[in-house]
Amino acid sequence: MQTPARSRFHTPAKIVGLSALAGTILPPLAFVLGVMPLDAVKVMMFISTIAWFAAAPSWMKVD
């Protein structure tokens, strides 16, 4: 059962989490397509990593 706080943050956390996953995989693709330099890819991926671990506990289901 979700706590009220967890329930309140569920949707925004899910959006942040999914965006973080996108931020982990899209920058490398942008690098391959030549639209993003590698340094920016690394920064984006690190920020996405922080965002993922901040958001995941609020919405990922644990059996």
Next chain:
Amino acid sequence: MTGRHDTGLSPEHGMVEEIESPAVGSEYERQPVPEKALMGPSSFWGMYAGEHTAGTEFMIGPLFVKWGADAFSLFVGLLIGNLLAVLTWRYLTAPIACSERLTLYYKMEKIAGRRLVTFYNLANGLLFCFLAGAMITVSATAVGPFFPEGTILMPTFSSTMPTGPAWIVSCIVIGAAMTFVALKGYDVVALVGHYAAPWMFLIFLACAIVTLGKLETTDVWGLLTPPPGTTKSISFFGIVLFAWFCNAAMHIGMADLSVLRFARKPSAGWASAAGMFLGHYVAWICAAILLIYWVRERGVDPQEGKDPGTMVNDAVGWAGLVCIIIAGWTTANPTIYRAGLAFQALFPALSRTGATLLAGGVCIASGIFPAFAMRLLDFVGVYGTILAPVGGLIVVDHFLADRVGIPRDPAEKSGSSFNVAVLIAWMVPVLVGLSMTAVSPVNPWGFEVPAWYLPLPCTIACGILYIILSKLAGGRSAAIA
């Protein structure tokens, strides 16, 4: 590769207490799992996906490159080998788990007796330590890029000894942190592993995508084709067998009875596909591509390789370093904890803290020496060869005992605590098998067999020997001691 191996040890019980991840609870150690505790397949898909994407995947892909594996072997061989592993889980492990609904250790206790299971757990505990040591080694390579180049001399494939004081300190710090967390229990670590799983898989994928961008090609097949003249040290068949048996202890060795006994139906065994095809297919190939870049563009000798930390940092930066540390940490941590339990059962006077510290110390000591990580393929084969054969005993007991006229659960029926038939049936194939491998100090056979060829033959031999010895014992009871 995974470090999840339940020891089933408890000094309070003498031996059998389930040590489980939160996914499967920590109950029903000495009784069949009841209907109310059964779980649907979704619980198992996430667990397998997370646990088979570990830090050591960063070693295995490059080791295939070192051994000159070709593109066909990697794409098709790994596909077939992983499929065979999944089928083994689905059609051998899961049906027994759903029928018996017991932990491996309780089932083993019924067949082999309590004292012999303690011996099995000693082997298990030591192998846990070396496996966790390899994970400490891999994690320690992620420390190097945080310091000026050359501060920490990184090990290569040929390294067996510590590379210097800075390397030793890195391993001690990382190993001590892992041991400290293990002292607190590993629920938090298991949670972090659960949350990390999808992100970790994408980091592996990102490493490969960035590397393809650097190489300005999308021809992965061409990249994975070794240049002409490359010595091929691993065949297509070898790769199939490695993929099939790198987790032999889990499937034919029946360690996953402890997990799959909670499955509502044997079809939950298909969940292992998540671990095999994400962790042991995509992640291995991605890791292999990393080293290929360093060989082609940076002139690295494939026989020496490059440490995972440097390669991953070069590809995706700090996110990759965090991935290496978390992947190693989440897998090594429960391994240290369970090794501690194994030692505690052997030495009941030891406190839980003392036993975990002892296990952590052995793990750190083995992690300092890169030999275990750098010879991971051999080690994984040895690990499977030693532990998988007990699965042969369980298969015989479950499927064949009535047909061949030997008792089921003989130790339980006779009240024996040490079934000599089991010891002989287990040890003879293992000792003969190991004597054929490169890790054996004495090889009387005149030829060498890769260790990962051996889990299946040793398991079959163990089952056959067990039947013969049980019959010789008179069919009354195989528990002859």
